[in-house]
Amino acid sequence: MSGNELRAVARRGLMLVLSSPSGAGKTTISRALLERETGISMSVSATTRSPRPGEIDGKDYHFVDVDRFHRMVEAGEFLEHARVFSNYYGTPRAPVEATLAGGKDVLFDIDWQGTQQLAQNARADLVSVFILPPSLEELHRRLSGRGLDSADVVAERMAKAGDEMSHWPEYDYIVVNSDLETSIGEVRSILAAARLKRERQAGLPAFVNRLRGLDRDSGG
Ligand SMILES: Nc1ncnc2c1ncn2[C@@H]1O[C@H](COP(=O)(O)OP(=O)(O)OP(=O)(O)O)[C@@H](O)[C@H]1O
Ligand SMILES: Nc1nc2c(ncn2[C@@H]2O[C@H](COP(=O)(O)O)[C@@H](O)[C@H]2O)c(=O)[nH]1
Numbered sequence: 001m002s003g004n005e006l007r008a009v010a011r012r013g014l015m016l017v018l019s020s021p022s023g024a025g026k027t028t029i030s031r032a033l034l035e036r037e038t039g040i041s042m043s044v045s046a047t048t049r050s051p052r053p054g055e056i057d058g059k060d061y062h063f064v065d066v067d068r069f070h071r072m073v074e075a076g077e078f079l080e081h082a083r084v085f086s087n088y089y090g091t092p093r094a095p096v097e098a099t100l101a102g103g104k105d106v107l108f109d110i111d112w113q114g115t116q117q118l119a120q121n122a123r124a125d126l127v128s129v130f131i132l133p134p135s136l137e138e139l140h141r142r143l144s145g146r147g148l149d150s151a152d153v154v155a156e157r158m159a160k161a162g163d164e165m166s167h168w169p170e171y172d173y174i175v176v177n178s179d180l181e182t183s184i185g186e187v188r189s190i191l192a193a194a195r196l197k198r199e200r201q202a203g204l205p206a207f208v209n210r211l212r213g214l215d216r217d218s219g220g
Contacts, residue, residue: 020131021161023143080117112167
């Protein structure tokens with residue numbers, strides 16, 4: 001068995017969370033990561049927010065009404081859920097659990113409330129990254145320049161940015177998203193290191209025993 005095969009069969013997946021104030025660049029970094037990395041897929045949240053132009057139901061979000069969202073909460077269908085900017089958002093549990101159990105990683109674009117809930121329930125599987133903007137002026141430029149939200153929505157998100165950013169100490173890693181390519185590289189490095197954590201490589205004891213000639217009958 002090669003080293004790569006060992007990891008493919010013997011590693012439990014991890015949950016890589018990106019949080020930031022709205023507009024700092026989570027979605028942009030996430031898309032680049034998914035294009036460049038294998039073995040990781042996006043958790044598609046459910047939300048009661050209306051779709052933005054270009055957003056696709058089932059791909060960007062599962063767009064649901066408030067009644068349906070509450071029924072999903074009551075049925076225990078969410079791994080975490082929160083109210084953010086007057087809308088509800090939640091992470092469907094089943095696809096995440098199936099992906100992790102299959103040894104693949106899951107990428108989350110969720111806020112600090114959701115990250116706290118994941119940390120309470122599954123700390124060992126969690127790797128959390130907080131993305132900071134280089135300045136408030138640049139954050140405003142990005143939110144307005146995105147051209148997807150009204151001036152009122154941009155103002156609401158700017159007003160909440162300070163509160164969001166106060167949660168940075170709760171995260172494992174901090175990336176200041178000035179240059180996009182640098183930030184993507186930094187998040188990829190975090191993922192690479194997290195995948196190599198000794199605790200995540202469940203097959204290591206047997207593998208090292210084989211290397212040491214202590215367990216010649218265990219396959220490989
Ligand atoms: N490093 C960067 N330099 C310049 N522009 C950037 C950078 N990163 C992202 N952007 C731009 O900023 C805007 C906001 O980015 P994005 O939508 O990824 O933010 P977000 O954190 O996902 O926001 P939200 O939480 O509202 O979904 C986009 O137009 C994106 O192209
Ligand atoms: N706790 C959760 N937060 C989520 C989830 N999905 C998205 N989000 C966060 O909401 C805001 C706004 O997102 P937007 O797409 O409306 O701009 C942002 O901070 C996201 O990270 C979720 O499932 N749970």
